[in-house]
Amino acid sequence: MPQPACHEPQHLCMPEDARKRAARRLNIARGHLESIIRMLDDPDAYCVDVLRQIKAVQGALSGAGEVVLRGHLQAHVATAAQRGDSEEIIEELMEALKYT
Amino acid sequence: MPQPACHEPQHLCMPEDARKRAARRLNIARGHLESIIRMLDDPDAYCVDVLRQIKAVQGALSGAGEVVLRGHLQAHVATAAQRGDSEEIIEELMEALKYT
Amino acid sequence: MPQPACHEPQHLCMPEDARKRAARRLNIARGHLESIIRMLDDPDAYCVDVLRQIKAVQGALSGAGEVVLRGHLQAHVATAAQRGDSEEIIEELMEALKYT
Amino acid sequence: MPQPACHEPQHLCMPEDARKRAARRLNIARGHLESIIRMLDDPDAYCVDVLRQIKAVQGALSGAGEVVLRGHLQAHVATAAQRGDSEEIIEELMEALKYT
Numbered sequence: 001m002p003q004p005a006c007h008e009p010q011h012l013c014m015p016e017d018a019r020k021r022a023a024r025r026l027n028i029a030r031g032h033l034e035s036i037i038r039m040l041d042d043p044d045a046y047c048v049d050v051l052r053q054i055k056a057v058q059g060a061l062s063g064a065g066e067v068v069l070r071g072h073l074q075a076h077v078a079t080a081a082q083r084g085d086s087e088e089i090i091e092e093l094m095e096a097l098k099y100t
Numbered sequence: 101m102p103q104p105a106c107h108e109p110q111h112l113c114m115p116e117d118a119r120k121r122a123a124r125r126l127n128i129a130r131g132h133l134e135s136i137i138r139m140l141d142d143p144d145a146y147c148v149d150v151l152r153q154i155k156a157v158q159g160a161l162s163g164a165g166e167v168v169l170r171g172h173l174q175a176h177v178a179t180a181a182q183r184g185d186s187e188e189i190i191e192e193l194m195e196a197l198k199y200t
Numbered sequence: 201m202p203q204p205a206c207h208e209p210q211h212l213c214m215p216e217d218a219r220k221r222a223a224r225r226l227n228i229a230r231g232h233l234e235s236i237i238r239m240l241d242d243p244d245a246y247c248v249d250v251l252r253q254i255k256a257v258q259g260a261l262s263g264a265g266e267v268v269l270r271g272h273l274q275a276h277v278a279t280a281a282q283r284g285d286s287e288e289i290i291e292e293l294m295e296a297l298k299y300t
Numbered sequence: 301m302p303q304p305a306c307h308e309p310q311h312l313c314m315p316e317d318a319r320k321r322a323a324r325r326l327n328i329a330r331g332h333l334e335s336i337i338r339m340l341d342d343p344d345a346y347c348v349d350v351l352r353q354i355k356a357v358q359g360a361l362s363g364a365g366e367v368v369l370r371g372h373l374q375a376h377v378a379t380a381a382q383r384g385d386s387e388e389i390i391e392e393l394m395e396a397l398k399y400t
Contacts, residue, residue, distance in 0.1 A: 237326050243313060247312070247372035
């Protein structure tokens with residue numbers, strides 16, 4: 001029986017708890033996003049209401065991103081010196097954070 | 101036959117073009133968001149990949165927000181002095197922009 | 201006696217009140233920034249303290265930017281339809297807002 | 301002769317290289333900020349020019365923040381599992397990153 005890739009050497013996989021919690025938050029964001037799309041079917045939709053709803057979804061995505069980042073710092077970054085890959089893992093993270 | 105509410109006095113509704121274009125972009129963002137949620141079903145999902153995808157969806161939402169904002173400036177803010185409601189419309193917009 | 205340029209046709213200048221208030225806020229941000237630079241002379245400076253201070257200055261700059269934006273919307277954008285330059289003034293603003 | 305505090309147990313101080321580089325960038329940002337403040341003395345200053353300059357300084361501050369964050373990840377977060385303070389150091393960092 002093949003092992004999951006995250007148990008193989010060199011593979012870092014997401015902590016299960018962070019994965020589940022991020023999925024839950026992204027599901028809520030999806031529901032919210034769907035309601036904005038429906039709102040836009042209405043010719044009476046008002047711009048500022050739509051803007052506010054879009055910001056709310058962006059906030060929800062930031063929350064999901066925080067869950068993922070915290071899990072990554074805990075499971076992979078905090079242990080990097082022990083594994084000996086600090087430089088790579090930090091460059092990768094800095095790159096991913098850049099496009100905030 | 102009742103007029104659409106946006107033609108009634110005091111009601112500002114979204115320009116149809118902005119409404120359609122924002123909906124199209126939000127639909128794309130929804131598809132992308134759904135693919136992240138599926139990605140999180142995989143125990144081998146890697147944190148940094150998920151972070152990058154979340155940022156990509158946030159970028160798509162910002163793009164949709166820009167479409168809405170441009171339409172609002174054009175249809176409602178640029179004409180505010182003519183209608184005489186500059187102060188209200190600007191406070192409302194500043195408030196909505198605050199939570200970027 | 202030459203008129204100030206902002207009174208010439210086609211020239212839009214900042215409302216004086218916004219100009220003074222923005223300058224005041226930027227002066228405070230400058231003082232704060234100088235204190236971070238001094239803080240960095242100390243070999244015992246702690247990264248997270250420096251990060252927090254940098255964020256605080258960014259918040260102060262955002263506050264100054266809001267003052268400028270509100271003044272611009274009031275003095276120039278809300279009156280654009282009357283002047284007949286809505287398209288140019290909105291494209292210019294969208295461009296400037298992009299790099300948030 | 302007293303040791304610098306960062307050599308004492310439990311004290312984490314900024315890597316010297318990050319400290320110097322952050323100071324250099326913040327000095328440049330200060331010069332830029334001073335030039336905006338002077339620009340605001342001119343009654344002909346134009347809102348959108350000021351907005352653009354403020355964004356440029358915010359970009360410079362983000363660059364300085366990145367230098368500090370990278371140094372912190374390298375010197376303190378990547379070694380947290382070895383020291384045994386992962387949880388504290390990550391909560392502290394997440395808190396500091398929150399106000400982006």
